[in-house]
Amino acid sequence: MPQKLPNYIRAARREAGLSQAEVSFLLGCQHGSKVSRYERFVRHPNVATMFACAIIFRLPLERLFAGAHERATSDVIQRVHALVQRLSTSHGGPLHQRKLETLSAIANAAGAHQTDNDASV
Numbered sequence: 001m002p003q004k005l006p007n008y009i010r011a012a013r014r015e016a017g018l019s020q021a022e023v024s025f026l027l028g029c030q031h032g033s034k035v036s037r038y039e040r041f042v043r044h045p046n047v048a049t050m051f052a053c054a055i056i057f058r059l060p061l062e063r064l065f066a067g068a069h070e071r072a073t074s075d076v077i078q079r080v081h082a083l084v085q086r087l088s089t090s091h092g093g094p095l096h097q098r099k100l101e102t103l104s105a106i107a108n109a110a111g112a113h114q115t116d117n118d119a120s121v
Contacts, residue, residue: 006067010039012057026056044068073110080107 013023013035020032020039027035027049037043045053054061062069080103087099 004067004070006041006044007038007053007065008059009035009053009057009064012053012059012064013039016057018056023053023056027052077107077110080110 009023013020018026020035023035024030024032029035034043038045038049050061050065054064057064084100084103087096087103090096
């Protein structure tokens with residue numbers, strides 16, 4: 001499976017027929033250079049800018065920032081497995097069981113979401 005790009009701002013901008021300067025204006029920036037840095041992966045947009053890009057290009061964050069989403073999903077799943085390992089050494093009551101159920105739900109949802117994204121790209 002090919003690795004996804006950190007973001008697809010350039011492709012979305014071109015599909016929309018907008019210039020870097022126009023997207024910068026919509027983002028509230030002074031110059032198109034910031035958008036250029038996002039497109040070249042030199043700079044990472046902050047959360048507000050990510051949401052603004054999703055609104056401008058009418059794309060879900062998971063698709064517009066597919067590479068970043070894929071990395072975050074992978075990192076969380078790794079940490080879920082590590083936490084399950086830690087918790088497996090102790091046996092607690094209802095709270096312990098709820099933690100394990102929550103971790104299982106996170107792993108299942110993340111895995112299903114990752115599979116959905118693989119099919120849609």
